[in-house]
Amino acid sequence: MGRAVRYSKKREAVLSAIQGTDCHPSAEWVYQRLKPLHPDLSLGTVYRNLTFFRENGLIQSVGVVQGQERFDAVVSPHSHFVCNCCGTVLDLPGIEPGTDLDRTVSRQYGLAVQGHKLTFYGLCSSCANTQQNFKEEPL
Amino acid sequence: MGRAVRYSKKREAVLSAIQGTDCHPSAEWVYQRLKPLHPDLSLGTVYRNLTFFRENGLIQSVGVVQGQERFDAVVSPHSHFVCNCCGTVLDLPGIEPGTDLDRTVSRQYGLAVQGHKLTFYGLCSSCANTQQNFKEEPL
């Protein structure tokens, strides 16, 4: 018998924080957001629960942006845009390549492709208007 | 190991009801008094807890008055007056015979007397003024 999962207010709060925003937050962001309501919250708990939720498929990782991993409560495959200046992560709901890419890779390499993640990088409109440049190398 | 005693709101309420009055109430009186605050209280619980408290020395029985047992949260030995008309039970703080009675009985009969209860019967001033008579035989 596996380890039983228990309910906890902190865990629930972490999930709500991610589900309640579309900014694709980092662990630190979640921590700062919840601190006022949960003064005794610890950063370790945030990291632990983010890992827990990702492993259980309730959230997904968007990848590491400027040194911090970012998360998304929308687990269905969709595209993202990452600003290399301010680190903003945006959804790209119009850019869905369908199953063509999956099928191509599947046929060409003989792999059972089940989905994909497509991430764009560049400058968001806000950063482009203020003519800022990225502070870290974008990859 | 004996039966463990647990806390319950109903039990606490019954004790408070008795401790919060000097009218030497009956089970029914306690029940009616607590009903508004505890709508699901049952008369059986009142009886059970009165017995429980008496057996544990937290309250004492003043005796049966007009068919109903009456209780007192003051467990130190003291005298009472019972009105045979309205059933009122009064404390008689000035009428304390001390240990003389106990010692007399103890010597005369060779018994280990530890205390006594002295109860007077008659008409309280209220009933005497309205010239009522007792409705039940007083004993």
Next chain:
DNA sequence: AATAATAACAATAATGAATACTGTTAAGGA
């Protein structure tokens, strides 16, 4: 070196089984 993330462990809090307590109903007693 500085910051993000993980590991270790004691302290805390949630869970579930055991069972004391209560509500209800029926039966006993004065």
Next chain:
DNA sequence: TCCTTAACAGTATTCATTATTGTTATTATT
């Protein structure tokens, strides 16, 4: 008849177990 007790199923409390958290130190990454 009315006051009180008994029986029993349903409810609520307790407590041991252990998942979760807070803290601190350590590792990883840039």
